[in-house]
Amino acid sequence: xxxxxxxxxxxxxxxxxxxxxxxxxxxxxxxxxxxxxxxxxxxxxxxxxxxxxxxxxxxxxxxxxxxxxxxxxxxxxxxxxxxxxxxxxxxxxxxxxxxxxxxxxxxxxxxxxxxxxxxxxxxxxxxxxxxxxxxxxxxxxxxxxxxxxxxxxxxxxxxxxxxxxxxxxxxxxxxxxxxxxxxxxxxxxxxxxxxxxx
Numbered sequence: 023x024x025x026x027x028x029x030x031x032x033x034x035x036x037x038x039x040x041x042x043x044x045x046x047x048x049x050x051x052x053x054x055x056x057x058x059x060x061x062x063x064x065x066x067x068x069x070x071x072x073x074x075x076x077x078x079x080x081x082x083x084x085x086x087x088x089x090x091x092x093x094x095x096x097x098x099x100x101x102x103x104x105x106x107x108x109x110x111x112x113x114x115x116x117x118x119x120x121x122x123x124x125x126x127x128x129x130x131x132x133x134x135x136x137x138x139x140x141x142x143x144x145x146x147x148x149x150x151x152x153x154x155x156x157x158x159x160x161x162x163x164x165x166x167x168x169x170x171x172x173x174x175x176x177x178x179x180x181x182x183x184x185x186x187x188x189x190x191x192x193x194x195x196x197x198x199x200x201x202x203x204x205x206x207x208x209x210x211x212x213x214x215x216x217x218x219x220x
Contacts, residue, residue, distance in 0.1 A: 036195035039154035046136035046152060055129060055140065074132040074214035076206055078139065078177030084126055085178065092119040128177060130203060132214040137188070139176060151176070153201070157191040161212040161219060164202055173200035184208050188215065 032038075052061050052069035061069055080088075092115045100108035128139040137158070139151040164185035166173055173187045183204035192199050205211040212219045 034195055035156050035191060036193065038156045039193060039195065042135035042154040042156055043152050046133045046138060046154065049133040049135065050131050050138065050140060057129065057131070070134050072131055072133055074130075074207075074211050076130050078128045078130050078203065079180055080123055080126045080128075081175065081178050085123060088119050088122050088126075092116065130176070130205070132211070137215060153188070153190050155216055157193075157195065158215050158217055159189040159191065159198075161186055161188050161208075161215055161217040163187075163208055163219065166200060166202070171198045171200045173202040176201050176203040178204075180204055182206065186211060 049069050050072070052065045053072060054062050057072055057075045095115050096108045096112055099111055131138055131140055132155075134155075136152050136154040138153070164187050166187035166189070170187065170189055183206050185202055185204050186208050187200055187202045189198065189200045191197065209219055
């Protein structure tokens with residue numbers, strides 16, 4: 023796909039992207055993690071509505087690491103203090119493992135300026151996950167065309183969701199990047215990014 027051309031008087035994408043990143047953070051942090059409840063009561067200026075949001079489960083790698091940590095904890099306790107102690111500790115270990123998974127759940131959010139993953143446990147926008155809309159090149163249903171860069175996966179599998187791939191420029195406005203995520207409504211997601219599906 024041909025890259026968008028910009029008018030001569032437009033500022034470079036990297037400059038606008040830096041400004042839009044700050045605007046995105048401001049808009050997104052005006053909403054709590056449960057966006058359906060609307061803006062936070064503490065905000066003094068009512069923010070614009072979010073264009074799109076959904077919850078994204080943890081990636082398989084995070085889930086596997088959490089399960090492995092619980093198993094190692096119980097096995098180590100069993101070897102050190104006896105298997106009876108490990109059995110009595112098992113409910114606590116499982117509850118803490120589930121808590122880690124819940125707190126690692128993220129929210130995929132599209133504001134008027136960018137798309138990002140917001141981490142529930144941290145209650146903040148993940149700075150490494152923000153992609154300003156000015157840098158978004160295209161959105162397609164997976165699989166992506168062969169000439170696209172390899173897409174980084176965001177989040178895990180969820181029934182009824184379809185994987186989309188977003189091609190975008192890096193923060194410098196030059197290098198091609200891509201990420202993929204499973205969304206509940208691919209068309210609404212692409213529209214929110216100003217790149218409707220063809």
